[in-house]
Amino acid sequence: MTMHGWVILGNAATKRVNGQEIVITAGRSGDLGAAIRAWEDDERHRMAYELGNPGRLVNDALDRLRQARDI
Incomplete structure (x- = not known):
C-alpha cells in the first residue's frame, strides 16, 4: 500500500527523500x-526555516551596512 509516496x-512506512531512506513507525x-x-x-517547517536563512543573512548584512554608514 502507498500513501503520497510512502510505502x-x-x-x-518508508519513503526515500534526497537519497535517504526515511522510516516512520506507528509508535x-x-x-x-x-x-x-x-x-x-x-x-x-524545517525546509521553510532553512530556505529563510539566506534571507535573514542578507537582511542582517544590510542592517550592518546601514548602521556603519550612519555612524
Whole structure:
C-alpha cells in the first residue's frame, strides 16, 4: 500500500527523500497516519526555516551596512 509516496508495511512506512531512506513507525499511539503527518509537518517547517536563512543573512548584512554608514 502507498500513501503520497510512502510505502506502508504493517506499522511502518518508508519513503526515500534526497537519497535517504526515511522510516516512520506507528509508535505508542498506533496511528501510522498521524506519525506520517507529524513527520511531514516537521519536515515542512524545517525546509521553510532553512530556505529563510539566506534571507535573514542578507537582511542582517544590510542592517550592518546601514548602521556603519550612519555612524
